[in-house]
Amino acid sequence: MRYAAGHREETRRRVVEVAARRFRKDGIEAAGVAGLMADAGLTHGGFYAHFSSKEALVRDAIVAALATSRDHLAAEAATARTEGRDGLEAVVTAYLRPGHRDRPEIGCAIASLAAELARHPDETREVLTDQIRATVAVIRAELPPAFAASEADTAAGAIFSTMVGALQMARAVTDPALSDSFLSGAKAAALAIGRQPPR
Numbered sequence: 001m002r003y004a005a006g007h008r009e010e011t012r013r014r015v016v017e018v019a020a021r022r023f024r025k026d027g028i029e030a031a032g033v034a035g036l037m038a039d040a041g042l043t044h045g046g047f048y049a050h051f052s053s054k055e056a057l058v059r060d061a062i063v064a065a066l067a068t069s070r071d072h073l074a075a076e077a078a079t080a081r082t083e084g085r086d087g088l089e090a091v092v093t094a095y096l097r098p099g100h101r102d103r104p105e106i107g108c109a110i111a112s113l114a115a116e117l118a119r120h121p122d123e124t125r126e127v128l129t130d131q132i133r134a135t136v137a138v139i140r141a142e143l144p145p146a147f148a149a150s151e152a153d154t155a156a157g158a159i160f161s162t163m164v165g166a167l168q169m170a171r172a173v174t175d176p177a178l179s180d181s182f183l184s185g186a187k188a189a190a191l192a193i194g195r196q197p198p199r
Contacts, residue, residue, distance in 0.1 A: 012050045015040045019057050020065040024112040025105035028058055028120075058120065059127045065109040066131040074138050088142035088159075092190045095163045096183045101170045110135070111167040136160050139194075147197045155197070159190045 018040040022031040033047050033054055051057045073091045080090035094100070100107045110132060117128050140156035147155060166186030170179040 008050075011040075015047075015050060016057065016060045016064050020061040020068075020109070021105045023058070023061055024065060024107065024109055028113065028116050033057075055121065055124060058117075059124050062109055062113070062117070062124070062127055062131060066135060069108045070131075070135050070138055073135070077138065077142050086142075088139070088194045089191060091139060091142055092159070092163065092187050092194075096166060096187045096190075098180070098183065101167060101179065101183065104171065108164070108167065111164045111171075114164065114168075132160075143194055144197075151197050155193050158193050162186050162190045162193070 015036065019031065019036050022036060022039065036057075037047055051060070073094060076090040076094040077087035081087045095108065104112045110128070114128075117125060136153075136156045139159050140152050143152050143155060163186060166182045170182040173179050173182075
């Protein structure tokens with residue numbers, strides 16, 4: 001059977017998209033290749049026509065998921081600036097909202113998968129490292145000009161770490177009030193870091 005031009009690329013994109021959602025929702029180890037391919041409407045046997053290994057798919061899924069998250073945060077910041085609002089506050093608020101907490105399958109892959117990815121091969125962790133740096137750069141771009149370059153790098157990393165940790169804890173607990181308090185407390189802490197350069 002002959003396929004239309006672009007069919008292979010479209011099929012690969014569909015598998016990556018499905019994997020990015022399933023990995024964030026269920027974890028990487030819990031998501032088997034056969035199930036991922038079935039979710040994409042494909043047979044298990046076709047997997048290796050697109051990926052050399054599950055680990056290769058993991059890397060592609062990380063890049064796709066984090067690019068989407070990063071684009072969303074950058075768009076939130078740009079909209080806020082256009083409307084005369086604080087871009088940093090828009091980023092922090094978008095990340096630490098209850099809807100993000102409640103929908104891990106479409107949220108930040110770092111918050112969902114960082115602990116699991118820390119045990120993956122260096123090549124995968126290098127991909128994650130590049131994606132984290134790119135996301136931190138979005139936050140750094142929203143810091144006030146009073147921050148020196150090295151201070152801005154440190155502050156942006158601290159803000160992102162605060163956001164990720166709070167989201168993980170908010171998802172882990174069973175008490176809704178406690179979960180909400182992690183989000184609101186982290187928002188205040190992140191904004192405090194981003195509004196005052198260190199002395």
